[in-house]
Amino acid sequence: MKFSGSSGVRMVWGEELLNLAYQIGMSMGNEYDDIAIASDFRATSDPIVSMIAGGIMASGTSVYYGGKVPTPTLAYATKNHDAGVMVTASHNPPEYNGIKLWNPDGSAFSDEQIEKLQGRNIAKWSKVGRFFEENMLEEHRKALLKEFKAIDLNVVIDCSNGAGSVLTPFILRDLGINVTTLNCHPSGLFSGHSSEPSEENLMDLKNMIMAKKADLGIAHDGDADRFVAITSSGRYLNGDLILAIFAKVLGYGRIVAPVDSSRLLENFAEVIRCKVGDANVSRVMREKGIEFGGENSGTQIFASWRYTPDAIYAALKFAEIAAREDIDALLQDFPVYHTLRKNIYYRNREEMEQKIENFVKDYPVQRVDGYRVDLDDGWFLIRFSGTEPKVRITVEFESQELASIWMSKIYQALSK
Template identity: 45%
Template sequence: MSLFGSSGVRGVVNDGMTPELACRIGMAVGSDAGNVVIGTDSRTSGPMMEAAVSSGLMACGCQVYSCGLVTTPTLAEATRCMDAGVMLTASHNPPEYAGIKLWNPDGMGFSVSQSDKIEQLVSSRKFRLKPWDKVGQRHVLNDVPEMHARRILAGVGKAKLKVVVDCANGPAFNITPIVLQRMGCKVVTINSNPDGHFPGRMPEPTEENLGDLRNAVVSMNADVGIAHDGDADRMVAFDDKGQYLGGDQLLALFAKRYAKKKVVVTVDASMAIDDYVDAKVVRTRVG
């Protein structure tokens, strides 16, 4: 059995990615964790999957803290004070997909060895189930996006820009526009209503899917356009002339500005980064 890919577990809802599997993954995580935070993107399967994973966690005695509809970076931030985090998202995949990403308190995703351990428990079903009087409880966290926004704002300065943000009908609506506004930007949003059918565009932020954003940036004389994927752990951009800047181009720009001695990129990142930045480029596996 091989559940985990480069970024968690994904599959079509009720055809591979079922509530039963989600519950078993919850029991596997709960067998080694006491406090777990859980969040979802805007997919229609989110409430179902959250209920299933939470049931598995609580069956093993976990205290489950639900932060509702949040981005993956927000969930990772909330995991800092927990034993683990569970993000229910299929990222950039089409709406019929669901997924589970697991996080450590240091903001890193589960390692290969941790993922292997979860797979073994799911397969063997040797979970550490608790008796009736020791099962966990569910708690609700209402202020997680606000806490994340404050942490970001503590490390950035002011900006007087006009920005168009495409939230991809996902949870980016409750973090990116708010942070930019508080920085001093004038912000216009599109696709900012969370909707798991993704009526505005598909969650993959390819240039072909972002025609509305390009047109908005140019027609509104904006300084920049920003687009997220379905769980907002990725962004692409358009400049003020409507030129698309993909992940590799943005990575090169950020590395050029901030890297002093060394920058780490994934193995699939463009080789152009090596030519563009002055720092040493180190490549690592995806995920």
């Protein structure tokens, strides 16, 4: 089972996941002296937490348990510990669960850090670790409140029945915002809609914004490491648009974004491209001293806060902007790009690699992560999935027609 820094491990609930949880706990306990741990509200989170905590304590290390909280809350609490472990499958369906590891600076573990986790030594009976509880949620709330002043705004928020439900609506109200909630009661079944904050899943949010004549709509995924927005006119803002707005309004001259992010960003900042995954974004930000970065999936990272995709902090930062700027008017000057995405499953990876190599051989290819080709009026990216036997194709052009032509051309070449 591959465990990567970009997304940790995510898989359908079962014995394999439980066994892996214990192994990770043992390995973490052999490497670190005290470890923070928490989970989201998925139905299977408690037994996974128990297995991880058992492995950590069996190795002689103490556990500091924060309960059921958003992922950025656990990541924030990790600053007081040697490492953090979050049990979550983020935006995946409810039958999934997973594990993600965190550093004290708020960044996710790199692949190199994970490869070093090999220890399996069990402590003597008199040296096993202890189990402590910690109010991580209150610490995160107080820290956020110190960062923001009162905001005069009418907001509708949809937390996707996820972990953000226990923090974001409350802190918005703490700041004087008039809040209407949708799907803000935690449920491991994500009963309102699936935990992915995509446009099609947020139609109720859009309708409520219009009915309430609200200034802004805010949405999170299942563990609140993603933030997307809907404007007062009902326009859905994906991750790339939000990154572009932050870059323009807050004046970031350089930002970090993965290879699958829109060229739109280049209209407002110098874009340093990296591999897909928030761990890769934060790593490049640290290495190059860049203050801001994020992904088109809806993650935003502010170095002055933490190297964590903290969607609660990002939502508050965006609310500040919405209180003083007309977001719809701001977007009128943004150039329009047409983006298409498709997947192709394969049986033989070597054969698929050869097909890709043949297709891109006459183009200038960037190999940061997959095969990205930049053309005068657009670009395309072909990259292998890290979790499934498929390639992901992304094309983006100023012309909708050209985007369709290039997608058809690539899809046909790789489907033969």
